[in-house]
Amino acid sequence: GVLGPSAGEAFASLPKATPTDLDNALEAASRGFKAWRATSADRREAVLRKGAALIRERAKDIGAAITREQGKPIKEAIGEVVYCAMLLEFYAGECKRLYGKTLVRPDGQRVEVRHEPVGPVAGFAAWNFPAINVMRKVGGPLAAGCSAIVKPSEETPAGGLGIVQALLDAGVPGDACQVVFGVPDEVSRHLLASPVIRKVTFTGSTAVGKHLAKLAADDLKRTTMELGGHGPVLVFNDTDIDRTLDVMAATKYRNAGQVCVSPTRFLVEEDVFERFRDGFVERAKAVKVGNGFDADTQMGPMASERGPDGLQAKINDAKEKGAKLLAGGSRIGNQGFFHEPTVLSEVPLDAEIMNEEPFGPVALINPMPDEQAMIEEANRLPYGLAAYAWTQDSARRMRIASEVEAGMVAINGAGVSAVDAPFGGVKWSGYGLEDGAEGVAACLVSKTVHESA
Structure with a gap:
């Protein structure tokens, strides 16, 4: 059925x-x-x-x-x-x-x-x-x-x-x-x-x-x-933080995060971390979740029982290992497969959710010391489908395009799919x-x- x-x-x-x-x-x-x-x-x-x-x-x-x-x-x-x-x-x-x-x-x-x-x-x-x-x-x-x-x-x-x-x-x-x-x-x-x-x-x-x-x-x-993927998002301190947040929070919760190219690991330069984190939490809490046929719904339910069940296990594991839950974290109601838009921050690398694709409405936001650390973390996992970066520095954009291991890289944007552009990944x-x-x-x-x- x-x-x-x-x-x-x-x-x-x-x-x-x-x-x-x-x-x-x-x-x-x-x-x-x-x-x-x-x-x-x-x-x-x-x-x-x-x-x-x-x-x-x-x-x-x-x-x-x-x-x-x-x-x-x-x-x-x-x-x-x-x-x-x-x-x-x-x-x-x-x-x-x-x-x-x-x-x-x-x-x-x-x-x-x-x-x-x-x-x-x-x-x-x-x-x-x-x-x-x-x-x-x-x-x-x-x-x-x-x-x-x-x-x-x-x-x-x-x-x-x-x-x-x-x-x-x-x-x-x-x-x-x-x-x-x-x-x-x-x-x-x-x-x-x-x-x-x-x-x-x-x-x-x-x-x-x-x-x-x-x-x-x-x-x-x-x-x-x-x-599968586990999309890294590199956010540098020279970008327009509000625009980055508006674009990437909407992209994160599109299709309730059930997207192979969904942005998942937000790697944020330390000096803009708190501002980015707080702005993301604010936007996550404002997402209107409901039946997909309702005109004002921005995010529907997850597609099957496996979605919220799997996400709950990963969120609990992350919290036990020290991650901070800043928004959401729970199922919504007892009918259908709805889950709250969720934000976890300072998620340790040994948390399952930092290594396995969550495939749901959860953003992981971690502070990072510098560009090299961000690129290393982006490339740490065996996945390499989509990666995202936000920066105004043209030389850095070239380095990211060259060094990040992914089939598709979006710089200062969220689109990685176009009918005339090849779509695919590397590694796992x-x-x-x-x-x-x-x-x-x-x-x-x-x-x-x-x-x-």
Whole structure:
């Protein structure tokens, strides 16, 4: 059953794929690949653009489905759907930009490097962004000429179904874009065991990503892994503290902190630490938490029971180890999965929350002596997805861009995602890229043709 996070009650149920269903899906993906690959680039582009137009038309309906199943405020949900349309429009244009090249050779010889679709792709999407995670799993493959089988989260199925339905209605063949649901481990093992699937793309936890990478290795399938993070935010004393607070507090509590690029460890220069800390606490206490359909809600519930339960354990562990709880810290009410926007300060490095992704509405704010200590702390963890820095010093900005270990760095801002920019991490945050031209290139293989007269 699918639970609504505001009330914690089931409101929908899903089919569960049997092994026979999955075999049928694999056969269809094989057929769909042959047909879609042979479809002209012009036609593929037109179909994907039509899909994007349908997603825009249906944004309010798909957005409402996301808020109902995942909890985020309706404005955020509709914005997520519009981003899907924008990404699909970008990918549509890439259909005609999959250029190869010809190498320099004497007359009578020719060497051509061509880029071809890798084959059927299996995608596994997380529940935190029910629409965009699915779009990232199917958009790149379809633009490249691949077929795709995607498994959205069983906890948040409707957002992804809305995206795929728009693609099918636009003319993507049913065999080329399929959705399955079931027991996640059974579905992933079955699809990854099949030689039909040539690439696996996954958004989720580092632990599950490592497991899927091992399964993919048995058949040497290509993989894209978009895994966890623990976003550091370096705040220097030369920045506009109020602007930094306005931007970063809003970003912290977006989607109740259930964002892989969520800013989490705020590393603040000592002489502005108290001002920053107090301003953050003030903003955390002002966040309006409520049902995502209420117009003035700024933060909805967490998406499932695991959210507040896991966060409570981490907050208690941090307090026991000496962290100061300055705002929030508790669940809200006894209905649904609501949790207070929370601030912990002076959190010791041995607290679990300083080492494991909290994936919830909690900010950790620590004073730091200088730039070197801040960069060392930013790089201490095995994660490297998004990092943030606020400073007016141009030389320092260059050093941070160079030295911080992350797939994406935002300087004096909070955006790390754009349809034309590659999105992905390093170290335990995974490998491979989505979005941008790189998101399509990830679904291509290169072939070199050496030809003589």
